[in-house]
Amino acid sequence: MQKNIESPPVTNRPERGSPIEVLSAFFKLGLTSFGGPVAHLGYFRSEFVERRQWLDDKGYSDLVALCQFLPGPASSQVGMALGLGRAGWLGALAAWLGFTMPSAIALILFAFGVANWAGLAQSGVVHGLKVMAVAVVAQAVWGMAKSLCPDRLRGGIAIGAAMLVLMFSSAFIQIAAIVLGGLVGWRLLSLPHLPTVEHRDFGVSRTAGGLLLALFGLLLLGLPTLAALSDSLVVSAISGFYQAGSLVFGGGHVVLPLLQASVVPPAWVSNDTFLAGYGAAQAVPGPLFTFAAFLGAAMPAPLGGWFGGIVLLLAIFLPSFLLVAGTLPYWETLRQRDGVQRAMGGINAAVVGVLGAALYDPVWTSAIHSKADFCLALAAYGLLVFGKASPVIMVILAAIGGWFLGT
Numbered sequence: 001m002q003k004n005i006e007s008p009p010v011t012n013r014p015e016r017g018s019p020i021e022v023l024s025a026f027f028k029l030g031l032t033s034f035g036g037p038v039a040h041l042g043y044f045r046s047e048f049v050e051r052r053q054w055l056d057d058k059g060y061s062d063l064v065a066l067c068q069f070l071p072g073p074a075s076s077q078v079g080m081a082l083g084l085g086r087a088g089w090l091g092a093l094a095a096w097l098g099f100t101m102p103s104a105i106a107l108i109l110f111a112f113g114v115a116n117w118a119g120l121a122q123s124g125v126v127h128g129l130k131v132m133a134v135a136v137v138a139q140a141v142w143g144m145a146k147s148l149c150p151d152r153l154r155g156g157i158a159i160g161a162a163m164l165v166l167m168f169s170s171a172f173i174q175i176a177a178i179v180l181g182g183l184v185g186w187r188l189l190s191l192p193h194l195p196t197v198e199h200r201d202f203g204v205s206r207t208a209g210g211l212l213l214a215l216f217g218l219l220l221l222g223l224p225t226l227a228a229l230s231d232s233l234v235v236s237a238i239s240g241f242y243q244a245g246s247l248v249f250g251g252g253h254v255v256l257p258l259l260q261a262s263v264v265p266p267a268w269v270s271n272d273t274f275l276a277g278y279g280a281a282q283a284v285p286g287p288l289f290t291f292a293a294f295l296g297a298a299m300p301a302p303l304g305g306w307f308g309g310i311v312l313l314l315a316i317f318l319p320s321f322l323l324v325a326g327t328l329p330y331w332e333t334l335r336q337r338d339g340v341q342r343a344m345g346g347i348n349a350a351v352v353g354v355l356g357a358a359l360y361d362p363v364w365t366s367a368i369h370s371k372a373d374f375c376l377a378l379a380a381y382g383l384l385v386f387g388k389a390s391p392v393i394m395v396i397l398a399a400i401g402g403w404f405l406g407t
Helices: 019-032 037-051 057-069 074-111 124-148 152-167 171-188 206-229 233-247 252-263 271-281 288-298 305-334 338-367 371-385 391-406
Strands: none
Touching: 019 037, 019 074, 037 057, 037 074, 037 124, 037 338, 057 074, 057 124, 057 171, 057 305, 057 338, 074 271, 074 288, 074 305, 124 152, 124 338, 124 371, 124 391, 152 171, 152 338, 171 338, 206 233, 206 305, 233 252, 233 288, 233 305, 252 271, 252 288, 271 288, 288 305, 371 391
16 A cells, blocks of 8 residues: 655755746736636646746646635636746746736726727737637647546546536536546546655745735735725725635636626726726736726726726735745645545546636637638647647737638
């Protein structure tokens, strides 16, 4: 019988880089990653697993699985963790800045009244980028399936998870599918013992992780109390946006009801302005949580403008950073245990199924409306998989193709 690890595992310190390297890589993705969180995970895999080889498929899927369990924007949390593992605390900040600021700046400018962006979400260019997202996600699902579903059991887990998510569409069902996959893997999978040298060091001690998780809980409980005791618009808005970032599972679209309840009833932002900003958020790359920057910029004084946009952007993303950085040191030790490894085998297979379901809905259903759309997606997939084309070049070509089809 295999024994669980009783002593701290020997850590494997991967090659480290610089914060500038991380900022450059994520800034490129922040400018080109259209298609929502599932597409973002596909872009990340293409860039950091296949091209840069910062980690392997299994390590990447483990990270995705962890961030799927945590509240907040999973793709942004994966990005922060990748930056943290590559270049430490400054690397995590660089990854967040590079991936987030392009869309945040665009939405703040939109809040200032850039009226000619109003129809961007329905333009042919953006439609072409949505088609491109189909190819990116399909490449990610196929690549992950080959490495993470090598046997009948894990293939069956992936297919079952996809069917469950497609039949009962909700963030809760996605989490339930992943949990069920973990339970099946724990009970039925037979895997070799994981050598301790495969432990990935993210550079966060357990003490530091505990302090970050304690700070997360303190702010979650303390900010509403402080807002109730004060008469400050700034404190109340920060509290509402911090809570929205702390309590939402399922990504950016799920956070909308919480944000709307925070800003529309007190008349900080009108409902028409809220919906206009949400429409613009669909047309920019990067995480949908940057919608917070639009709302902050559109709010009355003392918020509003650049100050309000940046403050509320920080407020909604802060819990995501505290949670992922605080959890990683415990997760990295826990995942060494044999039972956890079996569960992770099932979880990883379920993640493939969840991503496969998302490939159909919403990625495929929102982008493929004609034979021409399918041909464009097929061409993009071929260039990515067989032509090894750069995703940046593909984004440009997809935008041109979408514009051509829309004319």
